[in-house]
Amino acid sequence: MITVARVYDPPNPDRVFVDRLWPRGIRKDDPRIGHWLKDVTPSNDLRKWYHANLDRYDDFVARYREELSDGPAATALTQLRTMAESGDVELATAAKDVEHSHVPVLVDALTS
Secondary structure, eight states: EEEEEESSOOTTEEEEOOSSSSSTTTTTTTTTTTOGGGGSSHHHHHHHHHHHHOOOOOOOOHHHHHTTSSSHHHHHHHHHHHHHTTEEEEEEOSOGGGGGSSSHHHHHHHHH
8 A cells, every 4th residue: 555644744664755855854864764765756857847837737747757667767666666566655755735746646656
């Protein structure tokens, strides 16, 4: 089962942190992070583009799906899918607006 949480929530042993940037106010050894899978996140270029174009979420989704289909992101997605197939996985993010972040796209990629 795949669930989503904010990284600031209490720790979970099944947690995978899925943001490219380290969250503010969290130490590197904080147990709330769990496993950090940075390669499954949007590239720096796409992340910066989206932050400058928040009104273009549909374009962001299409670009992120394309990134997930090739290279390190595809490898990381396969790794995450394997983790999800063998047990529960909690995707953790520091995003304030989780609904309009990369996380729903990632959940969709994992479940389809």
